Amino acid sequence: MPFFTLRGPELSVSHPDLVCSDLTKDFDAFRAVDRVSFEVPQGSFFSILGPSGCGKTTLLRMIAGFQSPTSGDLRIKGKSMIGVPPNKRPVSMVFQHLALFPTMNIGDNVGFGLRQRGVAKSEINRRVEQVLERVGLPGVSQRRIDQISGGQKQRVAIARCMVLEPDVLLLDEPLGALDLKLREHMKVELKVLQAAFNTTFVYITHDQSEALVMSDNIAVMNNGKFEQIGSPHDVYHAPETAFVAGFVGDANKIKAKVSAVNGTFLTLISDGGSEMKIEAPANTLRIGDRAQVFLRPEAIELCTTQDGVNVSQAEVTSVLFNGANSSITVKDDSGDLLKIALPQTGSFANLRIGDSVLTRWLPQQARCYRAEET
Known part of the structure; x- marks a missing residue:
């Protein structure tokens, strides 16, 4: 199995906070997590991204200690956590529905874990006020939970975890219950809080936009395995498998057959009959x-001349206004449909259904995989 080392901006890889080695979890005959190996440097924001049922929650629960691995090892700060109960691990967890106590005020919610540990009341009060100030909620310890907004509740949940000074904070889709506008705001706020505390965050989500915005590195998970792990830029622009290419970001998917190979350039004929030229790694595909x-x-542009490769005559079949951009769909002469992200400014800003256009894209802007990978 490959052993992945995460490298984010200015992150040291010499002292990882979390190391998983061949971590596996079986439920009878079903393998939920399949020999996953990776390490996460201290102070990084690491997201596990994948569809429902891919194994990401099971993986997170093993890190937290709520489930025991079938095999493999899991180390935090160099110490194996196998057999260590959840309350003895240097981790805290933020759940999707936050699990705040409605009968307690904010200060008592934040200080709950410290009271369970037997910390003196004066020390609890000091640390609670300190952490509330760090999450931007000074002077609210006496307020009730139902007196604050959804975003403030998110910060209280994080404060309740961070007051325990964990080495690793685990977040189980904590933005899933928020409305769209608040979720967009909290993406940025979570990243700011993570940087302020300089604590390792391990975040699971099925929402690609959350992972792309917040993460130093992303692991894309499918069927219990990591398909790719890397920076948001690499995962989006250089997907290593067809699953990653289709799951992360929007993409036109075109079925085709290789008709010619010239070094790293492939000529393909789509099922609709249009020819396209693609730059791909050498020896990945053969004729036939x-x-x-x-x-x-966004890789497809509209043009006014036939110059270059991958230029097609097409007809606009739909125009959807999307704020700063429009999403248009065109059908080329062979019947292939392409979705194009079109800015609201420029000579093509006022397209209508039925308009005739020329489309163009560069060979290096497409990704190509064997059909059996899809």
């Missing part, structure tokens, strides 16, 4: 292979 091509909507 079935392929799946992924092309981002």
